[in-house]
Amino acid sequence: MPHVSGSVLPEGTAEAMLPRPFRVVSQHSETPDTVTLELESEDGGGMSFSPGQFTMLYVFGIGEVPISISGDPHKPETLVHTVRSVGAVTAAIAALRIGDRIGIRGPYGVGWPVGEAEGRDLVLAAGGIGMAPLRPVVLDVLARRDRFGAVSIVYGSRSPVDLLFEEELHSWRSRFDMEIEVTVDRSDEAWFGDVGVVTGLVPRISFDSTNTVAMLCGPEIMMKVVANELELRGLASESVYVSVERNMKCAIGFCGHCQFGRDFLCRDGPVLPYAQVADRLRVPEL
Amino acid sequence: MNLRSIRDSSELLTRLSNTELEFFETVSHEAQLANGEILFEEGGAAESFFIVATGKIGLEMTIPGRAPVVIQTLGPGDLVGVSWFFPPYRWNWRARALEDTTLVAFDALEVRRECEVNRDLAFEVQGVVAEEVVRRLHRTRIQLLDLYRTT
Numbered sequence: 453m454p455h456v457s458g459s460v461l462p463e464g465t466a467e468a469m470l471p472r473p474f475r476v477v478s479q480h481s482e483t484p485d486t487v488t489l490e491l492e493s494e495d496g497g498g499m500s501f502s503p504g505q506f507t508m509l510y511v512f513g514i515g516e517v518p519i520s521i522s523g524d525p526h527k528p529e530t531l532v533h534t535v536r537s538v539g540a541v542t543a544a545i546a547a548l549r550i551g552d553r554i555g556i557r558g559p560y561g562v563g564w565p566v567g568e569a570e571g572r573d574l575v576l577a578a579g580g581i582g583m584a585p586l587r588p589v590v591l592d593v594l595a596r597r598d599r600f601g602a603v604s605i606v607y608g609s610r611s612p613v614d615l616l617f618e619e620e621l622h623s624w625r626s627r628f629d630m631e632i633e634v635t636v637d638r639s640d641e642a643w644f645g646d647v648g649v650v651t652g653l654v655p656r657i658s659f660d661s662t663n664t665v666a667m668l669c670g671p672e673i674m675m676k677v678v679a680n681e682l683e684l685r686g687l688a689s690e691s692v693y694v695s696v697e698r699n700m701k702c703a704i705g706f707c708g709h710c711q712f713g714r715d716f717l718c719r720d721g722p723v724l725p726y727a728q729v730a731d732r733l734r735v736p737e738l
Numbered sequence: 739m740n741l742r743s744i745r746d747s748s749e750l751l752t753r754l755s756n757t758e759l760e761f762f763e764t765v766s767h768e769a770q771l772a773n774g775e776i777l778f779e780e781g782g783a784a785e786s787f788f789i790v791a792t793g794k795i796g797l798e799m800t801i802p803g804r805a806p807v808v809i810q811t812l813g814p815g816d817l818v819g820v821s822w823f824f825p826p827y828r829w830n831w832r833a834r835a836l837e838d839t840t841l842v843a844f845d846a847l848e849v850r851r852e853c854e855v856n857r858d859l860a861f862e863v864q865g866v867v868a869e870e871v872v873r874r875l876h877r878t879r880i881q882l883l884d885l886y887r888t889t
Binding site: 651 | 794796805807808809810811813814815836837876877880881883884885886887
């Protein structure tokens with residue numbers, strides 16, 4: 453047997469798999485099953501990122517999960533994640549308290565094309581927890597609002613208690629420089645807003661279909677129907693971007709767990725042009 | 739209210755010819771509802787239909803022992819009511835203003851009568867109503883999927 457010396461991994465892979473220790477500095481319950489954590493690195497280095505990128509969050513002894521960054525890209529000293537408790541690792545993350553330690557790898561992936569949206573109208577459509585990966589876009593746009601045309605947010609949630617960032621939504625709406633439409637699938641007696649699926653909000657918003665970028669984040673069916681509704685309004689699918697997620701493991705395009713057709717979503721995504729993935733989103737096996 | 743002022747926001751009005759629009763103007767009037775006011779009741783005769791100009795209408799279902807449940811909201815440009823076009827011409831839901839609302843109210847009896855003699859108009863109206871029904875069916879199916887459920 454020939455002797456093989458050195459690592460079989462590409463250079464830098466081992467370092468990329470090593471989490472950095474962070475501490476929880478703030479914990480806020482968004483909904484009964486969703487928390488927003490503010491984290492600071494123990495090495496004091498912070499983490500610069502682009503809106504739409506994700507990190508791998510490692511709860512020591514339990515496991516690692518990919519979570520999109522929900523914080524302000526202009527404040528890299530604080531890493532913010534909004535996490536819904538749906539499994540063992542995310543439940544452990546949701547249970548973290550101030551001072552607890554967590555491992556972070558990243559940031560990874562291709563984010564939202566905010567630069568491409570400059571000088572154009574911008575439509576953001578979120579469903580459920582999908583509001584979290586779009587929050588950095590909103591914060592980025594608000595920090596330099598004059599560089600964008602009309603900005604619209606349409607946001608659909610299961611019920612009023614499941615709405616994320618409710619106070620921020622109110623404050624964004626009160627600026628009067630963005631159009632914000634929110635709907636819930638199921639209302640309750642205290643809800644005075646819209647009821648119905650998020651696609652029903654699309655006809656209400658104002659944008660120039662010849663000069664608009666749309667960013668959609670939520671369940672894939674929701675993104676498909678919103679993309680269809682935008683197309684009915686005249687927006688070309690080439691101007692629509694979606695965030696697609698699969699089972700990301702290594703996060704560096706090495707293990708193949710998140711392969712989606714010809715793309716590794718951790719490396720080539722999670723944000724991809726809808727025109728590039730629309731056909732694949734109709735393939736059940738993918 | 740001049741129908742031309744809200745024409746662009748309404749699929750029905752957009753599809754009408756100028757002549758057809760003139761007919762619709764003769765069978766319509768502006769209606770104002772204060773927040774909370776009832777537009778029509780479940781089971782009532784569907785003798786009108788409406789297009790929202792400003793404000794918001796909630797379609798509600800009455801459930802014994804519970805407060806009415808809003809199942810859908812309709813805003814500017816939306817058509818309120820499709821039951822006026824199909825026998826037995828009775829409302830299936832209650833409609834209530836969820837904020838101060840201005841609507842254009844159409845006399846459904848007159849529109850149905852005109853559709854009997856003007857088949858071109860009937861075709862356009864039927865198409866719009868059918869598309870609205872299909873759109874609501876699709877949205878209801880999406881709602882039934884409960885997409886945002888976590889477990």
